[in-house]
Amino acid sequence: MSDAFDPSDPAAWRSRGRTPEHAAAIAAAWQTFPDLPADAPLSDRMARGRERIAAMRSVNDAIAAESATRREVSNFAFTEDQVRRGRGNDRDIAILRGRESYALSWDLANRYADGWYAAHVGWPHRYPDGIPSVTPLADRHAAYDQGFSDGGGDRTDLFDAARRSLVADMRRDNLPRDPQIILAGRPAPSSYPKPSDHHRPARWSRRLLILGADVIAAEPAWDFLAITLARPGAEAATIVVLTADGFVSPDAIGGQTTDAIMIDHQAAAAQLSALLQNREYDDVLIALQGHDLDLIDTVAHILPLARTLERTRNSRLQQRTHLRTWLDRGFTGTTVAAQGHIRWGKAITALYGSLGEFTARHVGPAPGKGHLVRVETKNGLATGFATTDGTPLDPEIVVTSKAKLRGEIAATLRAFGGATRLMAAADRRAA
Template sequence: MTETFDPADVACWIARGRPSHHAHAIADAWRAFPDLPIGTPLDVRMARTRERTAMLKSLHEQIAQEGEQHRQATNFAFVERKVAEGSTDSRDAGILRARAVHGYDWDEAVAWAAGNYAARAGWEARPPSRTRLGEPDLRRGAYNQGFLDGGGRPDDIFDVARRSLTAFTPEPTKVASPPSSRPLPSQWPSPGDLPAPASWHRRLLILGASEYRAGTIGILTMLHERSGHEETTICLIDVERGLYLLSDANGIASGDDDALREYLRQRDYTDIVAIASEAEFARLDSAAPVLPLTRTMERTRNSLLQQRAQFRLWIARGRSPGEQFAAGHIRWSKMAAGLSGRLGDFTVRYAGPARLRGHRIIVEDADGMPASGYRTAHGRALHPELVIGNKSHLRAAMAGLLRQYAAALRLG
């Protein structure tokens, strides 16, 4: 682009995106009627501008005509592509027929196709609204012509009834059935505390190979802190190798999808969680038929901190042998006195620092009294007050105690 703007220079207009014939016409007008010096009287300068505008009038009309031609060519090309791709809308073929038979432009062809479709469908004639006063009303004429070509007879009072009885109803388009009705792993919801607990031997962890090698989120470290995690089945998903078991003790080679599918099916899982990168999830989606259909299927997402928090919720639902606790969503609230959570008829709240050291947690029943006299399903007595040393573990300790009470029995 030139540094200085000279309206009488053809190259200046071409550099600013004007076609060559437009640039020559504009430059000719500026050379014929250049701007007058600033000291020239205003009425003289305005007269010069009007002269230049009058010279460019034909160019402006040509530009408008070229724009209209481009619009119609683009629209017709779009409809031609739809028909070539197998469009089932008869109005698309009608637009092309109106252009070929009647020589209509785009607006007239669309009106003809609409009128023809209305006649064959058994509808009343509803031509488009009138154009501006003084302009030729071509669309209404094209609509009426299409209505007549489709079998419509506006002068017959029984025309609509006759055509509605003989109207052809096309069969619905047959759509191929999807390969699977269940969502892909990349579409699974995030882990939460609402699903029911599951024993560790009925849980499946699908871990991305990148996380297994780098440990950025710390999934395995968090998992190893829970008792009973040894029973969990762990599969790795790699962009190149696909889905395979972490342990080689089962003798299933990497890439043997049939053997892996049969192995996972025999384990009777109820809970699956997937932690992987987006590229690994794309690879896991292609291996989705290998995975069993379970009650709960989840995946972590968003930032690393959020994925850690989501995985903690999944870990908390793991049940070791002999362990019993309730499921359900805990409704947390931050009152002036401190953190509190509610599950069922029980409320757990932070009761402040302990007398010597630590932090007190108290569970109350529906009456607001300490929940005394409750025992687990195995007969172990529960104490409504708990003291913990590390306040950063407050929410986890409160949730664990509250779930034990929600699954407990009251004796006496």
């Protein structure tokens, strides 16, 4: 024994969480049967240890029984709380019923609930003997049988399981019903998907773009407003900019455009409503992020319900890519462009895109300078196609820069997709 811990002192055991009664009994056993000196025979020291263990057996049994009682009280209290809050199921209710009706312990109440639930849901009678328990097996079987009988089971009926399974789905448990999803009349802009080329092109006059002032930069490559207005026909679109003073048209942008938004929701809704003027739109793009996106979510009821609702997201580079994808779907109405998703690929170092029956492929340097792109079908070079006004389409185009390859290939594929061989044949006959 060390000076730091004296097992014959009740205070030492009380400091380790034992009750005063248990601490006194354990200390008394150590006082009655202390350790023998280290030079005592081994058999005597082992006999002394067995005597001390025998003297403390009643104390250890009392400690185990008290711990089991506390555990049962805690388990029953937790189950009662779950049922009271509406979070318990039918099995939890059966556990409490077994305790209240038959004064069962926690283990036996669980076996009662197992039997009751098996009968309740139409399962066959089967003892769960694999669950560890110190309770005698006969008592556990009796509790299970009682629960099975109380749940409506009848082991003497040959068709008992079939009968119970038929009516099981008519019962309801104690769990609350699943919440019903109520779809909002207008989706929030934050839930809009990112732009894609799957959707049908729309006239510029029926397109709406809402930009944040933070994406209108001095550098042209990152100025979303300049990128938009550079597209032919984009001036016919409705463009709204969210500045520190609220929603304004591009012509009304002041010098300071990147300050924090100071306007309240009601004023913002009034400004946006005045700018939209109840016009009808087919294509809407929201290019707002962060707090700006939160603001427009609060005034989503002002936004029109259009055929296509999208928004930019993620990094500034991806936002610019999303904007360009959206801009590619705009047209003035004087040209015909095919819709649909362009499938892109790369064979070794050659970029290619496919739309319908057409495949536009970068084949290498063009004679002179630039890059040569060929449009092909499964029969070879796509010759004999013309636009709606009879202008023949050249299946070989020259792109001045590799940076423009993707855009030129996309425009060429949509031009060929909007033309047919019949148009070219009619043009030749007319000539």
